[in-house]
Amino acid sequence: MLTALVVDDDPGFASALEDFIRAEGLSVTTVSTLEAARNAVRHTLPDILFVDLLLPDGSGLDFINTIDCDRTKIIIITAHPSIDSAVESLRARVFDFLIKPLDLQRLQECLWALKSVLHEHRLGTGWPSPSEAPETRANQFMVGESPAMQKVYDVMHKVAATDITVFLQGESGTGKELAAQAVHKLSPRHAGPFLAVNCGAISATLIGSELFGHERGSFTGANRQHKGFFERATSGTLFLDEITEMPPELQVQLLRVLETGKLLRVGGDREIPVDVRLVAATNRDPEEAVSQGKLREDLFYRLNVFPIRLPPLRERGGDITFLANYFLHLLNQQQGAQKRFTVAAIRKLALYSWPGNVRELRNAVQRAFILAHHDSQIDVIHIADPLEPKASSNGDPMRLSVGMPIGEAERRLILATLAHFEGNKPLTAETLGISLKTLYNRLKQYQED
Numbered sequence: 142m143l144t145a146l147v148v149d150d151d152p153g154f155a156s157a158l159e160d161f162i163r164a165e166g167l168s169v170t171t172v173s174t175l176e177a178a179r180n181a182v183r184h185t186l187p188d189i190l191f192v193d194l195l196l197p198d199g200s201g202l203d204f205i206n207t208i209d210c211d212r213t214k215i216i217i218i219t220a221h222p223s224i225d226s227a228v229e230s231l232r233a234r235v236f237d238f239l240i241k242p243l244d245l246q247r248l249q250e251c252l253w254a255l256k257s258v259l260h261e262h263r264l265g266t267g268w269p270s271p272s273e274a275p276e277t278r279a280n281q282f283m284v285g286e287s288p289a290m291q292k293v294y295d296v297m298h299k300v301a302a303t304d305i306t307v308f309l310q311g312e313s314g315t316g317k318e319l320a321a322q323a324v325h326k327l328s329p330r331h332a333g334p335f336l337a338v339n340c341g342a343i344s345a346t347l348i349g350s351e352l353f354g355h356e357r358g359s360f361t362g363a364n365r366q367h368k369g370f371f372e373r374a375t376s377g378t379l380f381l382d383e384i385t386e387m388p389p390e391l392q393v394q395l396l397r398v399l400e401t402g403k404l405l406r407v408g409g410d411r412e413i414p415v416d417v418r419l420v421a422a423t424n425r426d427p428e429e430a431v432s433q434g435k436l437r438e439d440l441f442y443r444l445n446v447f448p449i450r451l452p453p454l455r456e457r458g459g460d461i462t463f464l465a466n467y468f469l470h471l472l473n474q475q476q477g478a479q480k481r482f483t484v485a486a487i488r489k490l491a492l493y494s495w496p497g498n499v500r501e502l503r504n505a506v507q508r509a510f511i512l513a514h515h516d517s518q519i520d521v522i523h524i525a526d527p528l529e530p531k532a533s534s535n536g537d538p539m540r541l542s543v544g545m546p547i548g549e550a551e552r553r554l555i556l557a558t559l560a561h562f563e564g565n566k567p568l569t570a571e572t573l574g575i576s577l578k579t580l581y582n583r584l585k586q587y588q589e590d
């Protein structure tokens with residue numbers, strides 16, 4: 142869990158900030174003096190530091206100078222929109238400025254940007270730390286923390302330790318190839334090769350020799366012996382993508398290899414032991430592929446010993462926001478830019494159904510980034526118009542009875558929308574067309590009722 146430290150002596154402001162950060166899933170500590178802040182960072186640095194400049198026992202600037210800004214992202218809180226020269230000199234060390242009074246939309250945008258920066262640090266840098274549950278280690282390689290993805294990480298992690306064949310299923314663009322690579326990287330075979338074969342892209346006449354190899358002279362043009370993907374992936378992982386596109390007679394051979402652990406090169410008579418972990422994938426419904434005769438039933442049962450279903454993006458709740466900000470962050474890095482999404486833009490993304498899943502989202506972010514060429518904010522107008530809201534954007538239907546008090550109907554609507562956006566208040570308010578302040582007031586009132 143990401144950690145934040147708030148250093149501010151204005152209790153009302155600090156507690157509003159703290160509530161908001163906590164609702165975003167971070168763990169927060171608040172202190173009101175520099176001395177307490179120094180004590181708080183003595184042993185562990187927070188991921189994010191919010192510092193007010195005017196504190197009872199000195200200036201926040203002095204404190205900031207002692208913090209390693211590569212490790213901790215610093216956000217300055219100031220009541221003065223005109224930033225003076227002392228603060229200006231710190232600009233390079235500071236991630237962002239928050240102006241008092243707190244603008245929650247600004248804060249939300251800032252936190253989104255921060256989370257993707259911090260997440261990117263984690264990818265590929267050996268994070269999460271050993272103290273985190275091993276089940277979550279797969280998120281070193283994939284982005285997304287939704288409950289649906291946590292389940293995927295959990296099973297991926299467990300199966301990675303074994304040599305069992307994995308069958309990845311899921312719509313196009315859900316990340317099957319990424320998941321196959323993650324299984325490999327998490328497995329004891331990670332130092333070996335990872336080879337990917339798209340069974341739909343190789344001609345039916347060649348696929349046999351491509352996979353299993355051939356002996357010299359086994360067919361016209363076979364001038365020399367050739368090792369196939371299975372042999373070249375020895376001690377590693379072979380990813381057979383679009384498995385349903387494999388010609389049926391080869392599916393028989395594949396099944397034999399899986400069952401005996403040995404293969405015959407085309408034109409060969411010597412059985413060669415196979416030392417490969419197999420990951421197969423399809424974006425079709427495999428049972429339908431069986432009934433259409435595209436996937437042999439016996440192979441299906443053999444592969445389906447360990448199926449993993451990659452959930453479509455529309456079932457991944459907050460991951461849409463997370464991934465969008467993550468892809469934006471990558472583009473910002475590549476282009477040396479600092480663009481951010483507005484809350485309204487994120488709302489539009491969050492309400493769309495994403496039939497092309499993560500791939501489509503990635504493309505949409507790229508397009509918006511380009512369209513927002515001269516702007517620092519990516520807004521609704523930059524997001525492609527074909528993005529019609531998903532049919533269920535009216536949410537799950539709610540039951541309202543005739544004669545029900547309006548206040549009660551409003552309460553149900555607000556709470557259901559808040560649940561839909563997983564507690565994200567700015568998105569909820571934006572969607573319902575009410576101000577954030579109104580939303581906060583209503584929620585407070587419901588708590589008191």
Ligand SMILES: Nc1ncnc2c1ncn2[C@@H]1O[C@H](COP(=O)(O)OP(=O)(O)OP(=O)(O)O)[C@@H](O)[C@H]1O
Binds near residue numbers: 282312314315317424
């Ligand atoms: N969880 C994720 N985190 C980061 N990037 C992702 C994630 N899932 C998918 N992507 C990205 O989305 C794109 C599509 O992913 P991928 O190629 O793995 O999908 P796929 O399920 O194999 O699709 P298809 O069925 O069309 O082959 C890639 O650019 C990939 O890096």
Ligand SMILES: [Mg+2]
Binds near residue numbers: 318
């Ligand atoms: Mg793929």
